[in-house]
Amino acid sequence: MLKATLKSVLARKLRLVLSGLAVVLGVMFVSGSFVLTDTLDRSFKDLFATVYSEVDxxxxxxxxxxxxxxxxxxxxxxxxxxxxxxxxxxxxxxxxxxxxxxxxxxxxxxxxxxxxxxxxxxxxxxxxxxxxxxxxxxxxxxxxxxxxxxxxxxxxxxxxxxxxxxxxxxxxxxxxxxxxxxxxxxxxxxxxxxxxxxxxxxxxxxxxxxxxxxxxxxxxxxxxxxxxxxxxxxxxxxxxxxxxxxxxxxxxxxxxIGEGLAFFNYVLLGFAGIALFVGIFIILNTFSIIVAQRTRELALLRAMGASRKQMIASVVLEAVVIGLVASVVGLAAGIGVGALLATLFSTFGGGSLQLAGIAVPSSAIISSFAVGIVVTVLAALLPALRASRIAPVAALREAATPDRPLTRLTVAGGVLSLAGGGMLGLGFADGTLWLIMTGLLVAFVGVALLTPLISRPVVSVIGKLLAWSMPGTLGRRNSARNPRRTAITAAALMVGIALITGVSVVLTSATTSITKVADTQIKADLIVSGESVNGESSGGFTADRLDRVLATPGVESAFGWYNDGVLVDGQQKFATVVTDVPAMARVFGLSATGGTIADLEDGQIAVDEPMATALNLRQGSTATVQTTKGEQRTYTVAFVLAKSRVLNEAVFLPESVVDEFALAQINTAFVKADPGVDAAEVRKAVEPVFADNPEVSVQDLSSYARQQASQLDTVLLMIQILLALAILIAVLGVINTLALSVIERTRELGLLRAIGMRRAQVMRMITVESVVISVFGALLGLVVGVALGVAAVRALTDMGITDLGIPWAQLGSYLLIAAGVGVVAAILPAIRAARLNVLQAISYE
Amino acid sequence: MTGNVGAAARAVDVWKSYGTGEAAVTALAGVSVEFDRGRFTAIMGPSGSGKSTLMHCLAGLDTIDSGDVWIGDTKVNGLRDKGLTDLRRRQVGFIFQQFNLLPTLTAEENITLPLAIGGQKVDRAWFDTVIDTVGLRDRLTHRPTQLSGGQQQRVACARALVARPEVVFADEPTGNLDSRSGAEVLGFLRRSARDFGQTVVMVTHDPNAASYADRVIFLADGRIVRELHDPTAAAVLDTMKALDGDDRLVVA
Structure with a gap:
C-alpha cells in the first residue's frame, strides 16, 4: 500500500506541485518571519552592545x-x-x-x-x-x-x-x-x-x-x-x-526593540496563518477532486480486499508526503526570503545596521514542519474519510456518484456562521483579540460551508453576464456543474478578499470620520502643525511665534497647544496645555457640563466627560498631577467639558506648567481668520512666520485632515500587500481546480474539438469558468468583508470612528482584480485544454 | 434518393505508420477508396487492420504520411488546425462508441451544439425532421444522465446529422448498446442515407451491424482486401472467416 501511494504521488507531479505550492508559500511566510525577526533581534543586540561598550x-x-x-x-x-x-x-x-x-x-x-x-x-x-x-x-x-x-x-x-x-x-x-x-x-x-x-x-x-x-x-x-x-x-x-x-x-x-520585533513577528505570523488557512481550502479541494476522480480505482482496491483503514492511510500518507516536501521547500524558501528582507532592511531601512549573520532559529524549523505537515494532513482528512466510504460496487458502476444533497452541509454552515458571528460580536464588544480571531475563522468556515448552496443561483447569474457565446455558456455550465468544488475554490478567494474589504471599510470609515470632524466640528481656517513621528511630537515652535501669528493682519484668533505625558492620580494620561481655552471652546464648539469655560488659573485643571468618568472626577473635585520635570501638585477641577467628537479623554493643565513638560513647544495651533477674509490669503500671511522651520507646516483644514487620513492609506497598503499572499494561494487553488477539471473532462474536450470547436473557443470556455469562479469568490468576499467592516466600525464608535464609509471604488477594483485573476488563472489550464490531441482525448478513460 | 453521384470522401494511396525504426507499425499501406454520396458504407476488419486509422485519417483527426485525403472538394492533408476545425465543423459529423454527450447540456442543446459552436442558425425544419426520425421529440429537455444508452446514441446521431455534413463518421456506434437499441441506431443510419442522401461511413467489427450498410469494405494489414455490396450478415461473416484464413496463411 505504501509503495502504491508513493507511486501515485509521483505519477501525478502536477497535482503534487500545485497543492504543495499552497503549503510551500504558507510555510515560507512562517519560516521567513522567524528568520527575519531573529536576525534583526540579534543585530540590534549587537548594535546596543557596541553603543554601550564604553559605558560601565x-x-x-x-x-x-x-x-x-x-x-x-x-x-x-x-x-x-x-x-x-x-x-x-x-x-x-x-x-x-x-x-x-x-x-x-x-x-x-x-x-x-x-x-x-x-x-x-x-x-x-x-x-x-x-x-x-x-x-x-x-x-x-x-x-x-x-x-x-x-x-x-x-x-x-x-x-x-x-x-x-x-x-x-x-x-x-x-x-x-x-x-x-x-x-x-x-x-x-x-x-x-x-x-x-x-x-x-x-x-x-x-x-x-x-x-x-x-x-x-x-x-x-x-x-x-x-x-x-x-x-x-x-x-x-x-x-x-x-x-x-x-x-x-x-x-x-x-x-x-525586541518587543517591537516580536509584535512584528506576530503580525507576520498572523498573515502566514491566513495564508495557510486559505491553503487548507486548496488542499482539501484538491484531495476531494482526486478522490472523486479515482473512485473506480479506489473501489477496485476495496473490492480486492483493502480495508477502510488502509484507504484512509493511503490518502493521509499522500498528504504527509506532500506536507513534508512542501515544508522542506517552504523552510528553505523562507530562509531565503528572511535573509533577503533582513538585507533589504539593513540597506534601505536601517542605513548601516550591521547584520549579525543569518541564522535559522530552531523555532523556524519546528514551526515549518509542524505547520506544513499538520495543515496538509488536516486538509486531507475529510477526503480520506470520503475515500474510505467508497463502496466496492462503485468499481462496477459507470457513472460517477451523484451529488449528495447539501442539507447537512448547509445546516452545519448556518450553525458555524452564526456561532462565528456571535463570537465576533462578543469580541468586538469588549475588544478581545482571540475571540475576534476565532470568530473570524469559524465564520469563514461557516460561510464556506454555505457557499455550495448559494453557488448555484449566484454562479448562474454571474455566468449569464459572461456567457454570450456557446463556449461562454459551456464555461458557465461547467462552473455550476460541481457546486462543492466551485464553492471551495471560491471560498478560498473569499477569505483574502473579505479581509481586505473589511480592513478597507474600517480605514475608510476612519478617514470619513476624521474628515467629517474636521468639516463640521473644527471652525478653524488654518492649522499650524509641527512634525510628529509616530504620533509623538518631535518638534514644534515656541510661543513667540504664536504671538506673531496673532499679530498677522487678517487673523481673528489663534490658540496653540502643548502635549506631554503626565500622571493624574497616579495614572498615565496625555495632558494638554492650551494657550487660549475660550478660543479653543469656540473653535471646537465645546460646552461645559460643570463650571464655566475660562483660561485655567494655577492650581486648576479641566477634563472632558470621558476623562472625568475614567478618573471619577467632577467640577470642584481635586486630583494630583505629576509632570515630567516638576513636582507633584494637587489641582482642582475648574470645569468639565461635555463629550465631543474632537476630544477624547482630555485633561487640560494651566499654562504655567509648560516648562515642566519634556518639550516646551507648541505642536499644533488653530488659526481663525477675520470674517470675510479668505483662508488662502491668511495662509500666505502666516507662512512667513515659520519660513525658517521646515518641520512646521501651515495648512488649511481640509488638507490637514487629508494628511492625517493619508497615514491610514499606508496602513491599508501594507495590509493589502500582506494579504496578497492569501489571494495568490487562492489563485493557485483556481488553477488547481481548473487543471483537475480539464483532466477530468478530457473526453468532453476531445468531443468539442471533434465537432468543430476552435482552440481559441476552448480557451475562452475555460476562461469563462475561471472568471465565474473568481468573481463569485470576490462577491462573497465583498459581502462578508463589508459585513465584517460594518461590525468593526460599530464596535469602534467609542474610538472616534463614528461615520461609516464604504469605499465603493475600491470594492469595485477588487472585483475587477478578481476577474483579472480569473483570466490569469485560466491561462495554463486553457492552454493545456486547447493542446489536447483530439483523437487521444476522445478515447480517454 | 440515392441518385447523387461523385465521392463525398476519398483516399488516394494513403500510407500511415506509427513509431519509428524497428518498432514502426504500418497501419495503412497504400489505401485508395472512394465513398459515394448518399451511401452507407461499413469498414470492417480484424483488430489492428487499420480500419479505425483509416476513418480517423479520412476525418482529419489523424495525419497521414503520404497520399491524399479529400472530403468533398476539400483536401484534408495539409490543413492546419484551423482548417481542420472548420472541416470538422462544416463537413464532418461524428458518432462515437461512448456517445460523448456533454452532461451539462440538454438533449436539444447537445444536438445543436455543432451549429452553436460555429455560430450558425438552426434550420428548424431539418431539426424537426431529424429528431422525429430518431424519435427524441419528448426527450429534448432531458439531460444525458436521464436518458438510456440507446437514447443517448440517438442524440449523438441527431447531433452528427443536424449540420448536414458531407460525411458522417460512426466509430463502432453500437459497441456499447444492447441489440435492440443497436438495431434502432443502425436503422436510423441507413434511413439517413436512403431518405436524406446522407453519406455515412461506419467502422464496426459486428457483421450484423455491417449488414445494414450499402457496401462493406474489408481491411487487413492496412490494405483493402475485399468489398461487398448490399451485403447480408451471413455474407459478411463468411467473408470475415475467409479473411481470417488468409491471415493465417500470411502468418504461416
Missing part, C-alpha cells in the same frame, strides 16, 4: 513620569556638581558629563532629513569617545559642528559646507568642521544621524540649560564590576537619580 555605569535624572524610554534624557538635567559627586565615588576611574538631545539636520532641498526609525541625535563633541574623525577637525567654535559620515552621505555634506540644524531652538546654521565615523569603519552605529556641537552650544541647543548635562558616563577602575559600581553611585547620589550599568542599558534598549 550611566547616571541620569530619574524620570517622574515613566514614558518607557530607557534613555530618559528628557526627564531633567544634571549639573557639574553631580559629575563631581560621581567622580568622588570609590572605584570610578572617569566620570564624564554627556550632552545628548534631539537635532534634526536640514537637507539641501530645505526639508528635514529623516531616518526610518533611527534617532536624529545631537551631542557635545568629546575627544576620546567612540567617534573617529575621518576628515577635518573637531568643532572648535560654537558655529561649528562635526557630523557623522552617515549624515554626510545622506545629506551630501562635505567639510567646510554649511549645515542647518533644528534643535530646541529655531533653525541655526553651522559650518561642517569635521566628519567622523565609528570603530570598524562604520558610518553610523545603526542608521542614526548624528551632529556633534561644542559643549556649550550643545548644552544651550539640546538641553536649553547652559552648563548642564543630560547624563554622566562612568568608567570603572580595574577590578570593579559594573553592578558594584552602580550600587555605589546610586548610594552616593540618592533616589532622585537613575543609575544603570552599560550592560543593563544595552539589554533594555535591545529588549525594547
Amino acid at each position: 555605569v550611566e547616571v541620569a535624572v530619574k524620570p517622574k513620569v515613566d514614558q518607557g524610554d530607557p534613555e530618559a534624557a528628557r526627564a531633567g538635567t544634571l549639573t557639574a556638581d553631580d559629575v563631581k559627586a560621581v567622580e568622588a565615588v570609590a572605584g570610578v576611574r572617569t566620570a564624564v558629563g554627556d550632552v545628548i538631545g534631539s537635532a534634526r539636520p536640514i537637507g539641501e532641498n530645505g526639508k528635514v532629513l529623516t531616518t526610518s526609525g533611527a534617532p536624529r541625535v545631537g551631542t557635545a563633541w568629546r575627544d576620546g569617545g567612540q567617534e573617529e574623525l575621518r576628515e577635518g577637525h573637531a568643532p572648535a567654535r560654537d558655529d561649528e559642528v562635526a557630523i557623522s559620515a552617515y549624515l554626510a552621505k545622506t545629506g551630501g555634506f562635505t567639510v567646510g559646507e554649511q549645515i542647518s540644524v533644528l534643535t530646541l531652538e529655531p533653525k541655526r546654521t553651522f559650518t561642517v568642521a569635521g566628519i567622523f565615523g565609528y570603530p570598524g569603519n562604520r558610518d553610523s552605529l545603526g542608521g542614526e544621524l548624528t551632529t556633534a556641537f561644542t559643549q556649550p552650544a550643545a548644552q544651550q541647543l539640546l538641553l536649553a540649560a547652559p552648563g548642564a548635562y543630560s547624563g554622566i558616563t562612568v568608567r570603572a577602575d580595574e577590578g570593579v564590576s559594573q553592578a558594584v559600581l552602580r550600587d555605589r553611585v546610586q548610594a552616593a547620589l540618592g533616589d532622585a537619580y537613575q543609575v544603570k550599568t552599560g550592560e543593563q542599558l544595552a539589554k533594555e534598549s535591545a529588549d525594547e
